[in-house]
Amino acid sequence: MTIDTEIPHATIDEAVSSLDLRTKIRLLSGARMFSLHGDTSIGLEEIVMSDGPTGVRGEAVVGGRPSCLLPNATLIAQTWNRNVLAEVGELLAEEAQDQQTHIVLGPTINLHRTPLGGRLFECFSEDPYLTGVLAAAYVSALQAKGIGASPKHFLANESETQRTTVDCVVDERSLRELYLLPFEIVEQDATPWTVMASYNGVNGTTATEHDELINGVLKSEWGFDGLVMSDWFATKRAAESANAGLDLVMPGPDTVWDRGLEKAVRAGHVSEATIDDHVRRLLTLAARVGAFPTARSWPKDIARPDSDKRREQLRRIAAEGMTVLKNDGGVLPLTPGTGTVAVIGRHATDTVAQGGGSARVRPPHVVSIAEGLESALGTDSVTLVDGVETRTRLMAVPPSMVRDPESGEQGIRVRAFDEAGELLESRHIEVAELEVAEDGWLAGAHRIELSADVALPAPARMRVGVIGPGDWTVATSGHTESFTITPHQGPGGGLHRPKSHASVVPLEAGARITATTGHHYEMRIIGLVVTSAPRSSAAAISEAVEAAAGADTAVVVVGNTQEQETEGQDQKTLALPGDQDALVAAVAAVARRTVVIVNAASPVLMPWIDDVDAVLFAGLPGQEAGDAVAAALTGAIEPAGRLVTTFPRHDGEGPAWDPNPTAGRLSYSEGTAIGYRGWHRDQADPLFWFGHGLGYASWDYQEARVHQMEGTIVRGVEVTLTNIGTRHGRETVQVYRVPRDPADPVRLIGWSQVSLGPGEHDTVQVTCDHRPQRVWDPAERRWHQLPGGTIVIARGLGDVRASLPVDSGQEG
Known part of the structure; x- marks a missing residue:
C-alpha cells in the first residue's frame, strides 16, 4: 500500500x-x-x-509476535x-x-x-x-x-x-x-x-x-x-x-x-x-506516516514471516551476500553425490542468526546450518559432529525444550506475587524469556516465578540456570541454588545482553525447574537456561578429527556469538571465541578437503587460512540461515558477495583499532584514512581487501576507459567484461579514485554489476558520483574538486584490473 x-x-x-x-x-x-x-x-x-x-x-x-528475521x-x-x-x-x-x-x-x-x-x-x-x-x-x-x-x-x-x-x-x-x-x-x-x-x-x-x-x-x-x-x-x-x-x-x-x-x-x-x-x-x-489528520488504513494481506514467499526472499538475499574468500582448486561449489561430508562445529547446530541488543527479533524459526546441509546434500552423505564450546554467556532455552507445567503447552509459566505472597497474575509464555518493564504486567510484582518441565528424551547432565539481573533462587530435583546477577553498565544493561548463571546438574526426563527473583530497579530480560553440560575441547577436537579423516570433505562451521557482536559492548580481539582455531587446524591437518564456513558479521582472524581449501564468509544469515548457506555452498545461488570491511591478519593492525576512550575522549586520530583508505595509504597487505569476493565465475577485463568527465570529476567509466569461467556469475565492477596527493586517501566512487553466462561478454558502464570526489577545506568551509590522479578499476582493491589517468581519460 x-x-x-x-x-x-x-x-x-x-x-x-x-x-x-x-x-x-x-x-x-x-x-x-x-x-x-x-x-x-x-x-x-x-x-x-x-x-x-x-x-x-x-x-x-522479547516475546512479541514472530517477525521476519532478515540477514x-x-x-x-x-x-x-x-x-x-x-x-x-x-x-x-x-x-x-x-x-x-x-x-x-x-x-x-x-x-x-x-x-x-x-x-x-x-x-x-x-x-x-x-x-x-x-x-x-x-x-x-x-x-x-x-x-x-x-x-x-x-x-x-x-x-x-x-x-x-x-x-x-x-x-x-x-x-x-x-x-x-x-x-x-x-x-x-x-x-x-x-x-x-x-x-x-x-x-x-x-x-x-x-x-x-x-x-x-x-x-x-x-x-x-x-x-x-x-x-x-x-x-x-x-x-x-x-x-x-x-x-x-x-x-x-x-x-x-x-x-x-x-x-x-x-x-x-x-x-x-x-x-x-x-x-x-x-x-x-x-x-x-498516515497518523494525521486522518488515520491510515492498514492492509490485511501481508505475507506471513514463515510463508514460502518470505522464506524464498530471505534465503536468496542471504545467499547472494555471502562471500567466497578462498576457493583453491575449485573445491566449491559442493554438489550432491560428490562424496561424504563431515559437518563439524557448534555453529552448525547452534547457528547464530542475529546479533545482540535492541535490534533482536523473534523469528518464526531459524534453520540451522546442519539442517540446511543435510537437506541439500542428503542425510546419508552428511555426518554431524559437535565442536568446541563457543559461548560463556548462555541464551534462554529453546521453547521446544520446555513445557508449561500447568497447560502442557510449549513454553514456560510465569507467575507474579505481591509482598504478602498472594498471586497477582499467572500467564503462559510461548518462549522461555520475557521483558520486565516499567509499564508491563510484571512491574508491580514483589516476586516473579518462572517454571517449566524439561522435555528431555532421557536423563542427562545439563546446565540449568537463568538469564537476567536480579537476586535468584533456582530449584530442580535434588538441586537448589541462590545467587545474584548484576546488569551491565549503561542504558539497557539488563536488556541488550543479559548476563547468565547456570550450574551443571543431573536432570530426569520431564524434570521441573522453578526460578524465582524479586523486584529489580532496572528494566530487564529474564528467562530460563537449560543446555547441555560443557565438555572438554580435547574431546571435541578428537571426535572432529576422526570424522574428518573418514570423509571426502570436512566442512567446519565457526563463528562469533552475541557476546562478540552486540550493542553496548566492543570486542577486545578478532580471534574466534573458544578453541575454534585449534579445531580448524586439527581438521585441516587430516582432511582431504577442508571448507570453513564463518558464521560471523565482522572480521575474524584466520591463522589457519593457508591450510584450508575454501572459506565462505556467511555473516549472520537470519531465519533461513542453513538453507541459505546450503544454497551458497552447492551453487544453487551464487555467493557473489563482496566484502564491505577490510580484514586484518592480526589483532592491532589497520589505521584505526582501539575503541576505548582515554579520560572520556576517543580521538579519531587517523583522520580520513579509515578502513581500506588507511591500508592503501600505508601500502600494507591485509588478509582480505575491501571489495574482495571470488564468486563462482572467472572474469576478463578489457578496453577500460573514462568516458565522461565534468571538470576534474569523473562521471563515467566503462569496461568490457567476459565471463571466462564455466558457470553463470554476477560481477561487481568497482571504480576507485587514487588522488594525485598521497595525503588524500583512495576512495570508492562508483560500481556496477553484470550477470553473464560462460563465454558471454558485455560492456559495463559505471556511473561515478561526484560526492566522494570532493575534498573539504576547513579554512574556507567549502568543498573543492579532487585534482588529477588515477582511476582504478577492480574486482576489489586486492585485484586491480585497470588503471587510467584522470586527466586524459585514455584507454588502459
Whole structure:
C-alpha cells in the first residue's frame, strides 16, 4: 500500500496554533517506550515505532509476535546491490504495516571505523559512499509504502565503549568526508522522515545538543525537513537540546523535556517559536506516516514471516551476500553425490542468526546450518559432529525444550506475587524469556516465578540456570541454588545482553525447574537456561578429527556469538571465541578437503587460512540461515558477495583499532584514512581487501576507459567484461579514485554489476558520483574538486584490473 504523503501545511499550522504550550511540549516526548502521544483535539493518532534495522520487532523487546528475521546489515550490504536493499526496505515496510507500526528505527549508517566495533553487524560498511547509496535505496523503498525510516546514529557513533558519555574528537574534514557523508547521501537521495541523534558527544558537545550539526548542517545546509529524535534516554538537558534542533525526546512519558521544557520557555531560555517548529515537524511526520489528520488504513494481506514467499526472499538475499574468500582448486561449489561430508562445529547446530541488543527479533524459526546441509546434500552423505564450546554467556532455552507445567503447552509459566505472597497474575509464555518493564504486567510484582518441565528424551547432565539481573533462587530435583546477577553498565544493561548463571546438574526426563527473583530497579530480560553440560575441547577436537579423516570433505562451521557482536559492548580481539582455531587446524591437518564456513558479521582472524581449501564468509544469515548457506555452498545461488570491511591478519593492525576512550575522549586520530583508505595509504597487505569476493565465475577485463568527465570529476567509466569461467556469475565492477596527493586517501566512487553466462561478454558502464570526489577545506568551509590522479578499476582493491589517468581519460 502506498499512502499520500502530501503535507497539509495549512492543517498543520492550524493545529499548532490551537494547542497550548503544555500540550505542545507533551507531544514532543514519547508516550511509552515505542510510541508517541496522540491528540484527539487535532486528529492526531498515536504513532508507533519499532526497532530495526533487520526486522520489525514491535514494541516488545522479547516475546512479541514472530517477525521476519532478515540477514544482518553487513551481509545484505555485501550484495552491493541497490535492488536488494530496496527489496529489504519494501519487506520491512510490509512487516511494519502488518504490525500497524508507523516508523522503523533504521537503517544504522555509522561506519566500520574499527573492526572491534560491537555493532558492526548492524552497520553497512567502512565506506561512506557505499553505505549512503545502499541506505538510500533502503529508505526510499520503506517510505514509498508510507513507513518512516530513521537513519541513525547522528553522529560519530562508531563504537560502543562508554557510548553514552564518550566525547568523539573528529577533525572537520573527516566529519564531512566520512561520517556526515552517508547521512548527506540519504538526505539528498531518499529524504528520510526522521533522523536519530546519538548518545555520544562530538568535539565536546553531546549529539542531542549539537547546534552546529543538527540546526547548522542537517536542517539549514542540507534542508532536512523531517524530525530529529533522540536515541533512547540520550537527552541530558532540556533548553540546550531544544535550541540545538532536537525535535523529539525518547522514550517517554517521563523525560527531561516533560519535566523542564515548559519552565525553560516561560523563563525565556527557549522561544515558543522553537517549540512550534518542533511540533510542525512532528505533525509533518504524522502526516507522512498516515497518523494525521486522518488515520491510515492498514492492509490485511501481508505475507506471513514463515510463508514460502518470505522464506524464498530471505534465503536468496542471504545467499547472494555471502562471500567466497578462498576457493583453491575449485573445491566449491559442493554438489550432491560428490562424496561424504563431515559437518563439524557448534555453529552448525547452534547457528547464530542475529546479533545482540535492541535490534533482536523473534523469528518464526531459524534453520540451522546442519539442517540446511543435510537437506541439500542428503542425510546419508552428511555426518554431524559437535565442536568446541563457543559461548560463556548462555541464551534462554529453546521453547521446544520446555513445557508449561500447568497447560502442557510449549513454553514456560510465569507467575507474579505481591509482598504478602498472594498471586497477582499467572500467564503462559510461548518462549522461555520475557521483558520486565516499567509499564508491563510484571512491574508491580514483589516476586516473579518462572517454571517449566524439561522435555528431555532421557536423563542427562545439563546446565540449568537463568538469564537476567536480579537476586535468584533456582530449584530442580535434588538441586537448589541462590545467587545474584548484576546488569551491565549503561542504558539497557539488563536488556541488550543479559548476563547468565547456570550450574551443571543431573536432570530426569520431564524434570521441573522453578526460578524465582524479586523486584529489580532496572528494566530487564529474564528467562530460563537449560543446555547441555560443557565438555572438554580435547574431546571435541578428537571426535572432529576422526570424522574428518573418514570423509571426502570436512566442512567446519565457526563463528562469533552475541557476546562478540552486540550493542553496548566492543570486542577486545578478532580471534574466534573458544578453541575454534585449534579445531580448524586439527581438521585441516587430516582432511582431504577442508571448507570453513564463518558464521560471523565482522572480521575474524584466520591463522589457519593457508591450510584450508575454501572459506565462505556467511555473516549472520537470519531465519533461513542453513538453507541459505546450503544454497551458497552447492551453487544453487551464487555467493557473489563482496566484502564491505577490510580484514586484518592480526589483532592491532589497520589505521584505526582501539575503541576505548582515554579520560572520556576517543580521538579519531587517523583522520580520513579509515578502513581500506588507511591500508592503501600505508601500502600494507591485509588478509582480505575491501571489495574482495571470488564468486563462482572467472572474469576478463578489457578496453577500460573514462568516458565522461565534468571538470576534474569523473562521471563515467566503462569496461568490457567476459565471463571466462564455466558457470553463470554476477560481477561487481568497482571504480576507485587514487588522488594525485598521497595525503588524500583512495576512495570508492562508483560500481556496477553484470550477470553473464560462460563465454558471454558485455560492456559495463559505471556511473561515478561526484560526492566522494570532493575534498573539504576547513579554512574556507567549502568543498573543492579532487585534482588529477588515477582511476582504478577492480574486482576489489586486492585485484586491480585497470588503471587510467584522470586527466586524459585514455584507454588502459
